[in-house]
Amino acid sequence: MRYLSWLIALPLLQYALFSSLSQAAAPALPVAAPVAAADAKLAIHAVTRVADGQAGYVHYFLITHPDGTLEEQLGIELEDQRIAWSFPGAGVIVSEFVYNGLLDIAGERFFIEHLHGIRPFRTAAEMRVLRNELNSRVAFWIDNDTPYCVFRQPGESFCLNCGDFVARILFPGSTPQLVGLPKEFTRTLGDMPTTDDLLIYMLGLHNLPDAKSRLQRLASLKLPESLRLDVAAMLQPDNTALASATPAATAASGTPEKKSRSRLAVRKTQNKKL
Numbered sequence: 001m002r003y004l005s006w007l008i009a010l011p012l013l014q015y016a017l018f019s020s021l022s023q024a025a026a027p028a029l030p031v032a033a034p035v036a037a038a039d040a041k042l043a044i045h046a047v048t049r050v051a052d053g054q055a056g057y058v059h060y061f062l063i064t065h066p067d068g069t070l071e072e073q074l075g076i077e078l079e080d081q082r083i084a085w086s087f088p089g090a091g092v093i094v095s096e097f098v099y100n101g102l103l104d105i106a107g108e109r110f111f112i113e114h115l116h117g118i119r120p121f122r123t124a125a126e127m128r129v130l131r132n133e134l135n136s137r138v139a140f141w142i143d144n145d146t147p148y149c150v151f152r153q154p155g156e157s158f159c160l161n162c163g164d165f166v167a168r169i170l171f172p173g174s175t176p177q178l179v180g181l182p183k184e185f186t187r188t189l190g191d192m193p194t195t196d197d198l199l200i201y202m203l204g205l206h207n208l209p210d211a212k213s214r215l216q217r218l219a220s221l222k223l224p225e226s227l228r229l230d231v232a233a234m235l236q237p238d239n240t241a242l243a244s245a246t247p248a249a250t251a252a253s254g255t256p257e258k259k260s261r262s263r264l265a266v267r268k269t270q271n272k273k274l
Contacts, residue, residue, distance in 0.1 A: 044203055045119040046223045050097050055079040056130040058166055058202065059097075059117035060195075063088070066108045074162040074195055076138070076169050077117060079131070084138045086165035091148045092141040116227040118202045120170050130170065137169050140176055163195040196234055203231065211235045 047054065054077050061073040065088065075085030078094065086092045089105040098112040121127050141160065149159035158177060160168070173180035185193060185201050193201075200206050203221065205214045214235050218228060 041122040042119070042124065044122075044221050044223070046227050047117045048114075048224050048226075049099070050077050050081040050083075050117070052081075054081075054117070054119075056120060056127060056134055057117045058120050058170070058198070059083065060115040060199070062113040062115060063103075064111040064113075066110065072162075072195060073112075074166045074198075076134070076166060078134065078138070084165075084169070086141075086146065086148045086160040086162050088148050092138075092146040092160060092165060094138065094142070115230070116224050118199070118227075120202050122204065134169070137172060141165065141168075163198070166195075167198070199231065199234075205231075 047057065050057075050059075057077040059075050059077055061075065063071050063073045065071065071088070073085065073087070075083040077097070078084055081097055082094050083097045084092070084094045087095070087103075087105060088110070089108055095103060097114075099114045101112060103110045103112050119127065121130065146165075147157070147159040148161065149156070150161050152159050164179075167179045167181065168176065171180045171182065171185075181193065185197075185206065197206075200214070203218070205217055208214045208217060215232060218231055218235070221228075223231075
């Protein structure tokens with residue numbers, strides 16, 4: 001029996017020895033390349049001018065109508081640094097970018113004051129898609145002679161205010177007339193978000209629970225002063241917002257009303273739904 005056990009064990013020992021030698025001699029298997037991580041989020045980028053590489057940026061303006069009425073106006077920067085927007089009296093058009101000056105629309109002169117611009121998406125992938133499709137998205141509305149309106153009444157022909165237009169360029173829906181707002185946008189800001197809500201979203205403040213936490217985050221962002229004051233006044237419309245949203249080393253003097261007259265003057269009546 002002892003001899004039989006040895007006969008059985010010997011082949012097993014030979015097999016084990018052969019296997020270990022084969023594994024030692026075999027070349028090491030290549031290590032699988034790590035799966036690429038999701039597109040990392042970019043820092044918030046806000047600007048005060050147009051520039052190369054900013055196609056798709058959303059710009060905020062104040063316009064003064066010929067009768068003196070103030071209105072907030074949004075537009076999209078194009079690759080050639082012109083602006084695409086739905087403008088009063090003209091509908092969806094592309095025009096030269098005006099910082100501080102007059103824009104003539106059918107013989108009517110509107111005074112334009114540029115406030116600030118911001119990159120709408122936080123990832124490079126989203127910005128690539130927007131830039132690749134930007135011209136065709138804008139051209140659809142121009143080719144259809146889309147008129148301007150502040151609020152579209154039931155039964156009226158399809159028209160867009162500036163917020164409607166920008167939302168459809170950034171978030172096209174299943175059909176051009178629909179807007180495909182992201183779930184995280186509508187979940188935190190409601191089903192009827194406004195142009196102010198869009199600014200909160202682009203600044204990455206929408207997921208924060210209250211004004212205090214948003215103001216704290218706002219203070220940490222590198223932003224043009226006019227934009228910081230504008231958002232502080234939006235979140236907490238009194239002078240205490242100024243101190244909590246402005247870094248101590250660069251604390252601003254004066255009141256938000258003086259430094260951010262433009263948006264404060266129109267926010268209550270002209271904050272448009274998307």
